[in-house]
Amino acid sequence: MRILFLTPDVPYPPRSGGTIKSMSVLRHLQRAHQVRVLCFRRAPLTPEQEAWTTEAGPIETVPLRRGRSAWNLLRSYAAGVPLSVLRNRSRPMFRLAAEELASEPFDAxxxxxxxxxxxxxxxxxGLRVLHEHNAEHLMWQRQAELETSFGRRAVVRLEHMRVRNYESAIVRRFDVVFAVSQDDRVALEGLGARSGSVGLLPNIPQEGLLDRPELQAPGEPTLLFLGTLGWPPNAEGLRRFLRSGFPLLRSRRPDVRLVVAGAGTPRWLERLISKTPGVEFAGAVLDPEPLYRRARAFVDVGVGGSGTRVKVLNAMARGLPVVSLPWGLEGLGAVPGEHALVAEDQRGLADLLGQILENDARWLRLSEAGRTLVRERYVPEIAFAELDAALGATSGDLTPDRD
Known part of the structure; x- marks a missing residue:
């Protein structure tokens, strides 16, 4: 098939959860289909990205840089679309996508x-496919529940309703909609997607992690949090952990260290990290392998959100035991106590982290079980089976009926 692949960011190099998933799907499609990529570039391409667009082409990028601001929020109200949609609205992209689909026989x-x-x-x-990285309205609903400021809660609740209405409209327009988890699938079906149109396209870890040698349990009591720090569920969860769970753990194990790594850190979070004893800030990292090798456990403190956590899959694939709040394992089919340790609150996190720091036998069982889970469920040939089936089922009838 000939496929036009529309993605919001240059997916190379894949470092965030979103670009890891986009790149995984793109590579999978390119193995069996002819794929042309259109995406935004939000900064000048690096030499590494320039080389990739040449080697992995055909790929065309459109410049776009539009931040969050009160003015853009007002513009989004006037346009009748959520703020994120307005920030990613581009006349050149509209024109380019329309021209591509009109001038070449793309099947999907x-x-x-x-x-x-x-x-x-x-x-x-042709076949219209929508890949929902998250059930967006569900994520905004949870974010509203977490807000403590009355004013911010009101704004987020309004945005949740706008996102829900918009998402409900778009899922009805596509022949096939993919969710990353069963919970997200149910949420999207509840928005009125066509009967039987919502399939599963699970997240998978970064390519190559399963192929690396097994980790050895380090003696040093070092914990790792690695994620996009500008994402509100991560930032708010880390704030709570630094103010509650981690100090409690330090009161029991004064030698414990926490390494925080990731891009997009808000200034308030940088200040909190810098003044919290026992915390090291690594910032954005090009290669997390040294961090994986150094850490005794991966702690996912994120709250809210939707979908599934690529950072948790990455840690499991690398063989690093995961200790998490309940949100971290949502949709993964992981069994608490077998594949990862799950705490209900900050005190529970401190308790479980203390256990994993001291118990080598449990560390080894979790390391092996996490990798096994990923091998059995979260590799492309298994996780992307419904995508292959959807494209294969329509390859003989590429002009489905429209409502």
Missing amino acids: AFADGWLMAQYVPAGYR
Whole structure:
């Protein structure tokens, strides 16, 4: 098949959860299909990215840089779309996508994320596929529940309703919609997606992690949190852990260290990290392997959100035991106590982290079980089976009926 792949960011190099998933799906599609990529570039391409666009082409990028601001929020109200959609709205991209689909016989248009759904024209007659990295309305609903400020809670609740209405409209326009978890699938079906149109396209870890040698339990009591620090569920969860769970653990194990790594750190979070005893800030890292090798456990303190956590899959694939709040294992089919340790609150996190720091036998069991779970469920040939089936089932009938 010939597929037009629309994605919001240059997916190379894949370092965030979103680009890891986008790159995994793109590579999988390229093995069996002819794929053309259209994406935004939000900064000048690095030499590494320039080389990738040449080697992995055909790939075309469109410049776009539009931040969050009160003015853009007002513009989004006037346009009747959520703020994130307005921030990713581009006339050149509309024009380019329409021209590509009109001038070449693409069998399918693949919108990689809800932000790119707007670029699949209503009149396009090929197969329309939407890949929802998250059930966005569910994520906004949970974010509203976490807000403590009355004013911010009101704004987030309003945005949740706007996202829900928009997401409900777009899932109805696509022939196939993919969710990353069963919970997200149920949420998207509840928005009115076509009967039987919502499938599963689970997240998978970064390529190559399963192929690396087994880790050895380090003697030093070092914990790792690695994630996109600008993502509100991560930032808020880390704030809570630094103010509650981690100090409690330090009161029992004064030698314990926490390494925080990731991009997009808000200034308030940098200040909190810098003044919290026992915490090291690594910032954005190009290669997390030294951090994986140094750490005794991966702690996922994120709260809210939706979908599944790529950072948790990465840690499991690398063989690093995971200790998490309940959100961290949502949708993964992981058994608490077997594949990872799960705490209900900050005190529980401190308790479980203390156990994993001291028990080598339990460390080894969790390391092996996490890798086994990933091998059995979260490799492309298994996780992407429904995508292959959807494309294969339509390869003989590439102009499905439209409502």
